[in-house]
Amino acid sequence: MRYIEPHAHMVSRVTDDYAAMAMAGCQAVCEPAFWAGFDRGSAEGFRDYFSLLTEHEPKRAANFLLPHFCWLCINPKESEDLKLADEVLAIIPEFIDRPNVLGIGEIGLNKNSRNEIIVLEKHVDLAARFNQLILVHTPHLEDKLKGTRLIIDLLKNESRIEPGRVLIDHVEEHTAPLVLEAGFWAGITLYPQSKCTPPRAIDMVERFGAERLWLNCACDWGKSDPLAVPKTALEMRTRGHSEEKIDFLVYRNPCRFLGQSPVFKLS
């Protein structure tokens, strides 16, 4: 079996996780910029993080013959501070042409605040000016529905953004139809407690169709499983899905979306 892991925070994972993913059939790993579990003290902390995403992690992944790609941004959890956000936004263009940068992400909302929305708008403008793909994080738990609606409205009002070049991640049963009906790609995140379990993810694939969906593990410093995608593929098999359909969902779909960026090339 082959698959792409389109959303994994490998900075928080041990080397054994790279080995396990490679052995399970992973062909590439993509790492969005995110909240590290603590607030960085300054914009320079983000410069170091962007260096890690573009220099250090690709080397770690290469030890297991895994191509490593990344996304850049200041995440919504650190976007309440507009001054810090502006400083980080000013750094991003220095890194945007690096050979593993797929686009701007994971941007979005966390508590659906006015400042988070301002910073989201600035990221969307940056993506439009530099013709970058966009990866969007939707809020957690009770905040997801409202945040997803606000994000869709904001993106729909930006004429420079093509919905087919935006993936809105962490959808669940109540938000997936909103995202897909608006023309965006949707990501289902497989987590042991929050977000989505493998059976629910497969239910959604069956109900909404696999055309613009991908699965990801979003493994990070919290409760998460770097092998969630291949485990879900196995469960699809037990439910009678064909190898062709599984390959479409876990390999060809991420390749189709990410392939819109010229840097996403697999040898």
Place this chain on the structure above:
Amino acid sequence: MTRDEVLNLYFLDARSKLIDLAAFLDRVEGSAGEDDFRVRSFRAALRHLSESEREKAKAVLLTLSDPTTEPLEKATTKGAAGAWPQFKS
């Protein structure tokens, strides 16, 4: 999948989760204190399970969601509770 195949694959897992839910409520009700917005939302969400509507997972998620549309003035916390704090009944 046929009904029988679905049940063969998922019944025991769902049964186990159902008992866990019941035990959770026993634990909550056996503890000192009052129900808060989380328990009130949880009980309201449970009602969807016994109704005949088709999209039960969606109905539960909507019950556990902030239904408002206006942005928050300021984010004073980063976390989420799992239910909307203003939920009444």
